Amino acid sequence: MRSIRAAAVGAVTMSLALAASACGGGSSTGGGSNDSPKTLTYWASNQGASIAVDKKVLQPELDKFEKQTGIKVKLEVVPWSDLLNRILTATTSGQGPDVLNIGNTWSASLQATGALLPWDAENFDKIGGKDRFVDSALGSTGAQGKDPAAVPLYSMAYALYYNKKLFADAGIAKPPATWDELIADGKKLSKGGKWGLGAEGASLAENIHHTFVFAKQHGADFFTADGKPDFTNDGVVTAVKQYVDLMAKDKIIAPGNAEYAQNQSVSDFAKGTNAMLLWQSASANLKSQGMSEDTYGIAPMPVQSGTPGTGTNVNSMVAGINLAVFKNTDNLDGATKFAKFMTGDAEQKILNTAYSTIPPVKTAQSEAAFNSPANAVLKDTLAKSAVALPQVADESQFETAVGTAVKELFAEAAAGRPVTTDSVKAKLEKAQQQMPTK
Amino acid sequence: MTTTTASAESGERTVRENSPGAARGPRRTGRIKRIGLPYLLLLPALLLELLVHLVPMVIGIVMSFKELTQFYIRDWGTAPWSGLDNYQVSVDFDAPVGEALLHSFLVTVAFTLLSVGLCWLIGTAAAIYMQDTFRGRGLLRALFLVPYALPVYAAVITWVFMFQHDNGLVNHVLHDQLHLTDKPSFWLIGDNSFVALLTVSVWKGWPFAFLIVMAGLQNIPGELYEAAALDGAGLWQQIRRITLPSLRPVNQVLVLVLFLWTFNDFNTPFVLFGRSAPEAADLISVHIYQASFVTWNFGTGSAMSVLLLLFLLVVTGVYLLLTSRGRKTADV
Numbered sequence: 215m216r217s218i219r220a221a222a223v224g225a226v227t228m229s230l231a232l233a234a235s236a237c238g239g240g241s242s243t244g245g246g247s248n249d250s251p252k253t254l255t256y257w258a259s260n261q262g263a264s265i266a267v268d269k270k271v272l273q274p275e276l277d278k279f280e281k282q283t284g285i286k287v288k289l290e291v292v293p294w295s296d297l298l299n300r301i302l303t304a305t306t307s308g309q310g311p312d313v314l315n316i317g318n319t320w321s322a323s324l325q326a327t328g329a330l331l332p333w334d335a336e337n338f339d340k341i342g343g344k345d346r347f348v349d350s351a352l353g354s355t356g357a358q359g360k361d362p363a364a365v366p367l368y369s370m371a372y373a374l375y376y377n378k379k380l381f382a383d384a385g386i387a388k389p390p391a392t393w394d395e396l397i398a399d400g401k402k403l404s405k406g407g408k409w410g411l412g413a414e415g416a417s418l419a420e421n422i423h424h425t426f427v428f429a430k431q432h433g434a435d436f437f438t439a440d441g442k443p444d445f446t447n448d449g450v451v452t453a454v455k456q457y458v459d460l461m462a463k464d465k466i467i468a469p470g471n472a473e474y475a476q477n478q479s480v481s482d483f484a485k486g487t488n489a490m491l492l493w494q495s496a497s498a499n500l501k502s503q504g505m506s507e508d509t510y511g512i513a514p515m516p517v518q519s520g521t522p523g524t525g526t527n528v529n530s531m532v533a534g535i536n537l538a539v540f541k542n543t544d545n546l547d548g549a550t551k552f553a554k555f556m557t558g559d560a561e562q563k564i565l566n567t568a569y570s571t572i573p574p575v576k577t578a579q580s581e582a583a584f585n586s587p588a589n590a591v592l593k594d595t596l597a598k599s600a601v602a603l604p605q606v607a608d609e610s611q612f613e614t615a616v617g618t619a620v621k622e623l624f625a626e627a628a629a630g631r632p633v634t635t636d637s638v639k640a641k642l643e644k645a646q647q648q649m650p651t652k
Numbered sequence: 653m654t655t656t657t658a659s660a661e662s663g664e665r666t667v668r669e670n671s672p673g674a675a676r677g678p679r680r681t682g683r684i685k686r687i688g689l690p691y692l693l694l695l696p697a698l699l700l701e702l703l704v705h706l707v708p709m710v711i712g713i714v715m716s717f718k719e720l721t722q723f724y725i726r727d728w729g730t731a732p733w734s735g736l737d738n739y740q741v742s743v744d745f746d747a748p749v750g751e752a753l754l755h756s757f758l759v760t761v762a763f764t765l766l767s768v769g770l771c772w773l774i775g776t777a778a779a780i781y782m783q784d785t786f787r788g789r790g791l792l793r794a795l796f797l798v799p800y801a802l803p804v805y806a807a808v809i810t811w812v813f814m815f816q817h818d819n820g821l822v823n824h825v826l827h828d829q830l831h832l833t834d835k836p837s838f839w840l841i842g843d844n845s846f847v848a849l850l851t852v853s854v855w856k857g858w859p860f861a862f863l864i865v866m867a868g869l870q871n872i873p874g875e876l877y878e879a880a881a882l883d884g885a886g887l888w889q890q891i892r893r894i895t896l897p898s899l900r901p902v903n904q905v906l907v908l909v910l911f912l913w914t915f916n917d918f919n920t921p922f923v924l925f926g927r928s929a930p931e932a933a934d935l936i937s938v939h940i941y942q943a944s945f946v947t948w949n950f951g952t953g954s955a956m957s958v959l960l961l962l963f964l965l966v967v968t969g970v971y972l973l974l975t976s977r978g979r980k981t982a983d984v
Contacts, residue, residue: 299945306725323948329726416841418928470818473840475926607722611947618928625841625930628817647748650721650949 246331249544254287254552257300259315259535261368261569263502265291271568279555285548298610304540305329312543313552316364317419318354318534319603319613325356325363326607331539331549332361341365341554351574354532354602364536365557366574368566370495371595372423372530374513380408380489381511389513393456396490396516400466403489410466412479412488415624418617421457423531424492425620426603428453430528431518436616441606445616445646446639454620455638462627472621472628483510494533497570497588512588514595522599530600534574572596608650615645709961716954725950738955749943753956755931756939760915763846763935767853768910772903774854775861780895782862783869793866800859808923811852815839815924840925845933852920857913861906868902869895904975911971912964936960 256276262268268291276287290311292300298320304310305327316324324330331337333355338344344352351369355362374396376389384403390396400410414420429436434449444450461467468488471479477499483491484503492515497507514522515529522529537556539549555561562578565571572593573579584593603609619641627633715728716738724731744750782793799807814821816839823836839848876894885893896903918937921929927945929938940960944953 302725302945302948306728308726323722327722327726416926468818469838470816470836473817473838614928614942614947621841621928622931625838628838629842644748648752648947650947 246539246541246543246546246549248547251545251548252285254285254313254543254545254548255311256287256289256552257297257311257314258289258291259297259317260291260293261535261571263499265293267502271565275561275564279552282555283548283551285545285551287552301329308542310540310542312545312549313537313539315367315535316538318351318364318366318532318536319419319422320610321355321363321536322357322605322607323610324538325360329541330363331541331543331546332363333365334361337550338365340550341557346557346576347574348576348579348596350532350596350600350602351534354534354605355536357605357607364538365553366534367537367556368535368569368571369574369596370533370535370571371592371600372427372492372494372515372533373496373591373595374515375483375491375493375496375500376511376513377483377486377489378509378511380486384489389511390516391514391521392519393516397460397464397466400460400464400490404466408486409468409482409488411460411490411492412474412482413461413467413471413492413624414474414477414479415461415467415472415628416475416621418613418621421617421620421624422603422613423494423533424457425450425454425616426531427515427529428457430601431526432456433526435604436612437604437606441604441608443608443612443646443649445642451635451639451642454623454642455633455635458620458623458627458633458638461624462633469628469630472624494530495569495571495592498568499570501570507588512591514591514599522595524599528599528601530595532596532600532602534571611649615648616642619645712954713958715950716958718951720949720951720954722948725948728950731951734951738951739959741952742955742959749952752934753936753939753943756934756936759846759932759934760936763850763853763933764911764914766850767857767914768907770850770854771857771861771910771914772907774858775863776865776899778858778862779865779869780891782866796862797859799856800863804856804919805923807856808852808920811848811855812840812924815848841930843930843932845925845930849921849924849933849935852924853914853917856920857910861910864902864906865899868899872898908968908971912968915964 258268258272260268262271269289272289272291276289280286294317297315297317301310301314301316301320301324305324310329325332333344335344347366348369351366352362355364355366374389380403381389381399384399386399386402390399396411403410413424426436429450432449432453434447434453436443436445436450438444461469461471471482479488479491480493480496480499481503482488483493483496484500484505497512500510501507517527517529520527537553539546539553543549556565557575559575559578562573562575563581563583566573566578567583570589572584572589573581578584579593583589604612606612623633623638623641626637717733717735718724718728718731719734719737720728720731741747741749742753745754778796782789782796813819817823817836820839822839823833826832827836837844839845872895876898877890880890880894916937917935918941921933921935921938922941925933925938927938927942929935929942936956940953940956943956944950
């Protein structure tokens with residue numbers, strides 16, 4: 215009996231030790247190596263209309279890279295709903311890709327984990343220097359005063375997409391330039407089962423992007439200068455209320471949009487149910503839904519008054535995708551080479567054309583394809599009137615907390631309940647209390 | 653290593669049984685070996701069980717005492733110990749985190765009671781009804797089991813489409829065809845989300861109750877019903893006096909299992925509502941997921957999980973104690 219018990223105890227101890235070491239095994243703190251110089255794993259974000267489209271766009275380029283360098287790149291396109299969780303898991307376990315795409319708003323949050331390779335001067339030199347990139351894009355690559363956690367890959371900006379035919383039918387000559395005009399136009403357009411504007415009321419990210427710009431237009435910020443959450447200041451409350459009021463008070467957004475989170479508002483716009491859409495780089499998506507380019511126009515996002523510019527006249531966040539290298543990659547040189555390849559002029563032109571995005575690389579922007587009237591609006595916005603979302607470590611928590619608050623406000627508006635300054639403030643208060651205190 | 657020992661011992665035992673005259677060693681060793689064999693055979697399963705269930709549980713408990721935020725997840729050995737801080741935050745019901753957890757807990761309790769009750773009621777009623785032989789009984793039985801057999805994701809995503817405000821089937825039937833509501837209702841956001849969640853949960857859960865009760869019913873001797881009928885008992889009395897008491901042991905396990913499954917259900921609310929559930933349907937499993945994965949605070953998330961584990965352990969313990977005592981007195 216004793217020997218059996220001893221064996222059992224031994225086996226249990228061993229399995230415990232094994233499990234414990236397996237869990238600790240991944241978290242190496244080393245800086246990466248070049249142990250497997252012939253392969254790379256790349257997680258791409260879903261930029262095209264579907265994952266299959268992305269694979270079709272990216273695979274030929276990866277083949278090109280293999281021909282040039284002999285390095286085989288294993289591609290996985292990760293849907294947006296999974297990407298952040300996958301990165302977190304990879305960070306915890308240390309078992310991640312070598313190179314990956316991140317949403318540029320996550321840069322500071324992911325930077326804080328220490329899992330991504332910092333782009334110091336030396337690393338930047340390997341891909342042609344920091345000066346190759348436009349400033350607005352670099353402003354969304356990590357916390358201020360720290361080496362960027364990623365390099366810009368695709369840039370996007372918000373714009374107002376409007377249906378030319380519906381505008382003509384309603385007798386509207388030109389797209390609205392201010393919110394008052396947008397509401398007036400929206401009211402003319404919202405009739406007969408059609409609506410003025412579309413929105414993704416249940417999408418946390420969309421809610422954040424819009425309320426952030428509204429807040430900027432009221433001269434307010436969600437964070438204090440030293441990075442503390444400040445969600446209940448008057449400017450922010452006014453901003454959030456103004457956005458939700460487009461449905462609650464102005465009634466130019468269909469109540470059903472309150473439960474949209476899967477880009478249904480883009481489909482509605484493509485089908486002609488909504489006359490206007492506030493979206494980032496929607497052209498490729500609209501095309502894949504069968505809306506031809508001459509049926510819609512692109513105008514700058516409205517401002518409170520005047521014309522788009524800096525300060526309270528910003529009209530977009532700096533949207534975009536960054537390319538990051540996992541710090542514990544076992545092919546550091548290959549990963550840097552890949553970053554150089556992806557941010558090189560030739561690839562920038564090909565990929566940004568395919569995704570209807572703007573290259574964050576100065577030399578690639580001059581290409582004719584990026585100077586079409588449609589892209590000119592986006593490029594102009596990025597250059598003159600776009601600001602980066604707060605680059606703070608708690609950014610992803612902020613997206614969840616405030617995004618959820620706005621989602622709940624939309625739900626109340628959709629149910630016909632009044633949305634007041636007090637109810638907005640209460641929701642934001644609750645969101646702020648959920649933020650980490652340390 | 654363990655497998656080798658096991659097979660060697662069993663081999664030895666077979667040899668000895670086959671040739672009784674060749675017994676070696678004292679009798680005591682033989683007895684120990686006989687007693688030990690089942691344990692040895694159980695060992696691989698036990699080890700796997702430890703590895704799959706207990707080890708993560710222990711790690712989770714350890715995590716709940718750490719300040720495990722995004723700054724430490726990369727190398728969480730270095731995360732500072734935070735003592736009982738995470739627990740304090742979780743149970744401070746005057747502060748927002750604790751208040752939200754309590755709200756979520758109460759929603760989950762109400763949801764679980766309703767869901768388990770309805771699942772059991774519908775399942776039992778259907779099983780009793782299906783006891784009589786009639787044409788098409790096999791087909792109906794198979795049909796009833798479909799929700800249980802479907803993959804959860806596929807089934808729930810179908811419900812999401814049906815519950816949509818603009819184009820959903822539910823609103824089409826309730827509003828467009830039956831004119832029961834003034835205007836189309838929202839099912840996936842706002843207060844109705846609780847009803848939507850309950851509907852899907854019951855739809856998904858009752859076939860299991862049906863299956864188990866049906867199996868239990870096969871063990872009740874038909875003579876009991878015949879005797880009762882002779883004594884003049886009606887259908888309702890037969891159910892109350894014969895069926896339900898005979899099903900008692902089956903129901904005891906069934907209700908417990910349904911309770912644990914429903915209370916812990918993650919897939920249904922997550923597929924229905926995504927990562928931020930409406931307040932009215934904020935089930936605790938998704939709430940904890942959000943507290944850890946979405947806000948990147950795995951320490952607090954773990955503390956909440958440990959509290960949930962303790963609660964379920966207490967409930968299960970009390971339930972088993974009460975029901976077994978009830979059975980003992982019933983037997984006397």
